[in-house]
Amino acid sequence: MSLLGTFSRALSRTRENLGGRLRQLLGTGRVLDRALLEELEEILLAADLGVGTTEAVVERLRLAARNDAGTPLVELIEAQILAEMRAGAATMAVPVDEGLRVILVVGVNGAGKTTTIGKLAHRLRGEGHKVLIAAADTFRAAAIEQLETWAKRAQAEFVRSVPGADPASVAFDGLSAARARGCDTLLVDTAGRLQNKRNLMQELEKMSRVLSRQLPGAPHEVLLVLDGTTGQNALSQARLFTDATGVNGLVITKLDGTARGGIALAIHRELGIPVRWVGVGEGLDDLQPFDAGAYARALFEELDLDA
Numbered sequence: 001m002s003l004l005g006t007f008s009r010a011l012s013r014t015r016e017n018l019g020g021r022l023r024q025l026l027g028t029g030r031v032l033d034r035a036l037l038e039e040l041e042e043i044l045l046a047a048d049l050g051v052g053t054t055e056a057v058v059e060r061l062r063l064a065a066r067n068d069a070g071t072p073l074v075e076l077i078e079a080q081i082l083a084e085m086r087a088g089a090a091t092m093a094v095p096v097d098e099g100l101r102v103i104l105v106v107g108v109n110g111a112g113k114t115t116t117i118g119k120l121a122h123r124l125r126g127e128g129h130k131v132l133i134a135a136a137d138t139f140r141a142a143a144i145e146q147l148e149t150w151a152k153r154a155q156a157e158f159v160r161s162v163p164g165a166d167p168a169s170v171a172f173d174g175l176s177a178a179r180a181r182g183c184d185t186l187l188v189d190t191a192g193r194l195q196n197k198r199n200l201m202q203e204l205e206k207m208s209r210v211l212s213r214q215l216p217g218a219p220h221e222v223l224l225v226l227d228g229t230t231g232q233n234a235l236s237q238a239r240l241f242t243d244a245t246g247v248n249g250l251v252i253t254k255l256d257g258t259a260r261g262g263i264a265l266a267i268h269r270e271l272g273i274p275v276r277w278v279g280v281g282e283g284l285d286d287l288q289p290f291d292a293g294a295y296a297r298a299l300f301e302e303l304d305l306d307a
Contacts, residue, residue, distance in 0.1 A: 021043045049262035049263075064080065082296035101221070104208065130184055132178040134178075201241075
């Protein structure tokens with residue numbers, strides 16, 4: 001299946017919600033006026049695009065409509081959403097010739113962090129990388145066992161410790177093992193931190209310091225895994241994790257299970273953090289690189305305003 005097809009399937013619930021309301025708004029031959037723009041704002045907010053993003057899209061639309069009077073409004077809306085997303089279209093590259101690359105994966109419990117690590121390891125393995133996963137979520141024995149199962153499925157190397165061990169020491173051991181085993185990528189799992197618990201955030205900061213002392217520049221990537229079904233709560237999580245760990249990439253999971261898929265756009269615009277990957281299903285191959293064009297087109301695919 002093409003990337004557009006994958007996004008289209010994953011965003012079907014968002015598209016049905018957004019499309020139905022847009023048909024009602026734009027399919028009546030109404031002209032672009034103040035009242036229509038106000039209704040459009042409500043529709044985009046309901047899809048969780050966020051206040052700032054929605055205002056920007058509507059303003060872009062107002063200006064574009066003056067210059068492209070003959071262009072269908074839905075095409076103008078799609079174009080403005082794509083323009084907002086374009087800066088977040090980069091994917092994460094892990095070149096072998098740059099030596100060991102360390103990726104710290106953070107997020108709250110239930111966001112899909114463990115499965116994301118397994119899927120990412122599988123994808124990188126398929127691209128020829130040698131991957132080691134370090135189970136630094138030592139607070140729950142079940143989390144270690146689950147991650148080890150995913151590591152086996154992805155055919156990745158694995159390092160663990162006993163439950164209750166210092167997470168920073170596990171990260172340290174993982175980096176040492178990755179070097180010894182000739183790995184070029186280290187994925188470090190972390191506990192599902194509650195974003196309002198400062199002591200747990202400090203533990204993440206400690207892990208980053210330990211990794212940096214052992215390998216200058218590490219962690220090279222801090223990926224924040226967010227549950228796409230949680231809407232605007234995901235935005236508040238992103239702010240807090242960014243403050244604690246310097247997040248520089250996002251993974252939006254469960255995109256196929258929400259009618260509010262606009263949250264990816266809201267987070268990118270509010271925080272300037274690019275979406276690297278999206279989770280579109282439960283399978284090992286269901287982690288896809290984010291593509292702004294496919295995302296925007298999938299939101300409006302097959303939207304027939306004459307229906």
